[in-house]
Amino acid sequence: MTSRGTVFKETMLGRVRMADEDGDRPVRLDLLARADAVLLPHRTTAAQLTGRIRIAGRADDAEAVGELEISPLARRRIHYRIAFTMEGRRLTLDGWKSVSPRRPLTSMTVLPYTLYEDGHRVGEGTLRFPLTTGLLPFLASFRFPRAAESRADRHLASRWDGAPGRTEVWYTTVTDPVTDSGIWLHHEVVAPSDGSPAYAHGWAAVFPKDGPAEHARFGPVPWAGHPEGFSAGDISAGSGRLAGSAGSFTWALTERGEGPPLHTFPGWSWRRPWLPASHMLPAVRARYSGTVRHGTDELRLDGAPGAGARIYGHGNARRWAWLHADLGGGDVLEIVAAVSMRRGLDRLQPLVFLRLYRNGRTWPRRAERSAVGWAGIGRFRADIGLPEWRVKGRAGLSRIAVTVTQPPEQTLTLDYTDPDGSAAVCRNTERADAVVTLERWWGTWRREAGWRLSGTAHAEVGDR
């Protein structure tokens, strides 16, 4: 689903004959149409209209509002409904262009309409789109802006469809800027490959600035499903709230997403699970407030930066590395580099999915670009190791180099279990260092931006 909308301006001129008059009057309509979807001619697109309507000598309302149904092929109709005020009376203009393949130009430009007041007809007329003077401004006015932030909630609902051999994860990583501690809350549903009932489990971990990481597991408990996210016993994650307790850990956090969703893997792989797994962030950044207690310590968060993420797939990779780096100023770098467990694919170099969300745009534009390049040529490279791993690559006129360092003393090693029962080991820290360098080609490579994160990057490396 595209996240872009459509905005355009349209001006039409014509005449109206009011029921209480003999002659007719000139009319001018200046409209701004906004749709939540990209205007595709073979589809039906609904748009909101605002603008100005002028009936010579009788009405000049700059606050006309209405709706537009644009369906030139599917319904062969472009339907305008505009409410406006004339001499204190509230009138509605209702009319449509009836698109005909035999008369494409006329039928796309002529708008016969009827005026109503309280459902009674009070006038009618015809408006025309002036091709000679109006076409260029009309075409030049088209914009396809990103739609307003979509609700993150819709990505929180469980994806698992009951099939065996699936795993689904809701996880959250946070950096507390006050204490420089890291927090990791992991909620997982595993549907074993042998068809036995799905179970929910997970853990909570804290990475203090000084001293080793602590964690506590919860579950497994039978998975009963939940419409709005993860819920098992007293532990829940979803709809802007995270709460639960495990061992000596107790947490209660509110989550406030900022920014649009970010698909680390191609967006289609989230909607259609054809890849071994898919990873995405319901919101590119999030702010967390609340408390996390572990043992006798308590972290009080107030708008702490972090992110929630979602994974759905068949299990863990053979080898992988993950980075979430809040670069500040609303910019985020998300990387997953992985080698698949699938036969054949397991012999390949790690596929790198790198998403740099910067100034409201995501680079590279397509997630496939960094992973497969142009049929393998130009794909991004990852050198996975510990304590340091690297990713670099070039797309378009920009290239990036990322170096992640996971301090061994603050890295938590945990065992993962795949749906098929095989085990993997992950080494995770929410106190990683990262150096990110972005360069641009200006005849020579010039440094465009650089970030150095010290203890605030969230990273993980896994293998078997």
Add this chain to the structure above:
Amino acid sequence: MTLRSTAALKGLVAALLADDGTTAWTRSVPRRVETLLDTMPAPARTAVRGAAAAVDAYAVVRTGRRLSALGPAERERVVASLASRRALLPLLEAVKVPLLLAAGTERSLHHSPTPEAPAPDDPPLDCTPSREWPTRSSADAVVVGSGAGGAMAARTLARAGLRVVVLEEGEHHTTASFGRRAPLDRFTDLYRDGGATIALGTPPLVLPVGRAVGGTTLVNSGTCYRTPAHVRTRWLDRHGFAAAEDLEAHLDDVERTLRVAPQPLEVLGDNGLLALSGAKELGWTAAPLRRNAPGCKGSCQCVVGCPTGAKQSVQLSVLPEACAAGARIVTGAHVRRILVDGDRPGGPRAAGVVVRRPDGSELEILSPLVVVAAGALHTPPLLRRSGLGGHPRLGRNLSVHPATSVAGRFSRHVTSWKGVLQSVGVEHLREDGILIEATAAPPGMSSFVLPGVGRELRRELEETEHLATLGAMIADRPSGRVLGQNRTLLRYDLAPCDADRLLRAQRAMGRLLFAAGAEEVLTGVPQAPRARTPAQLEAVLDTVTARHLHVSAFHPTGTAAGGADPERSPADPDGRLRGVHGVLIGDGSVLPSCPEVNPQLSIMAAALAVAERYTAGTS
């Protein structure tokens, strides 16, 4: 029209009517024929003109001069020579139909001009000509057609609170306007194609349908039969047409609305009384028909619009009630196609209609519900040109009630056109699917074609006051088909068993007339036109097959039948067109099979049921 073709037509009229210049009325017949031809569809017009030219050419070959240049005696010889060739008889018969229509009108105008009677005021209707209707409008429901079915659907939907717009291709004619004009002038206005709708087949049949606010109910005979119980059982059990479940209650409702009652004997007229006496003589069941004409004055003009306002056609009964409930009627509105939104969730959905005005411009009405009630002959083409004609059975299953007629000559004046047009039903053979009805018509408008040409025809014309006419219709197999998209093309091949029944009906009507005291029976068959005794009639009809008969039909039904089987029925048991949401079939097309009686009540009850089921389903 060229001068040459006009001269040919003039000559032909003079020859066929043996115009010797002694009477005034024959002189104006050619002009009347020309006017009539102008209203007919181009193929019929061309055929008549072509026939006239062919006869003219024959005269030139035979005499060296054109018909119009010949004297009466020579003309008579030419047409007698033509008529002696049996192969040419059907051609002459076809030409005679419009000619007799014009001649009958002219003769009656000269002999007994219709006195202009004061007409009552019609109940008010909210009619707007399409030229005054806005180019863009919307409604909750659009009803295509204002005939029996459309009116009933409109009333039901309007009473349910929907904003209803009824679209009618014809114009609105008031009772007062009928009183002011000669029957033939009204005839050309009230019928589609000037009444010359022809179904191709063997034999070809004439299938006139009305076109005006009120549809065919404006020009039907007013006979109101309830749907027979066995037909209703068949619709329910064999076809699964669920809309017939409450048929009895719906028929009661319709009968109340139309004020249906048996026709009193006082105004029946001699034609009907003779039928009654004949039936009594033979011991056959017969009775005055139940009609929707309280206070009928026996004007015998039902087929051209009742001039006294007695006949409760739907524009006097149902449509005023619909308009009182808020429905609006747009006249002169030819529906080009139904708009369909193909991308609606759940499948395609009707979105409104495109209407063509008489001046060629178009208007559109958006509506989520479209009731198609354009008549069984025009509903299938409308659906086809809207892209909704995908069902293989759409347009098939056409039943028409083929009808034939017989006249009896009596020694005394019968003057069949004084009295009720369709007065008496003889139900002796009804179980065999044959319904005999005493049916007269204004001069020339009867479906009975007088025999002979030249002096013989002229003599018959001068003596029409002595003729009584009967008609019989048979409950036919669905042997017809409506083809075409922009123009309706009809095909009807009479089933062999129906052909036998038509001949049986012919014999039965002959017997009835003899029993009533007829001196001579005119069969209407050019090859065997007369019989003076019952035995002679049997002998004469032994030589006749159904191909020789003049067959007309008045009751097309079944072309978008409703039923449970999706393979056989284009509409579902509730009368909703399959394959699209929001299209109801609300006319005779939805009837699953032949109703076996005059279908007005059946169509209205079915349309009522279809509309009620829709409103019940949505509320």
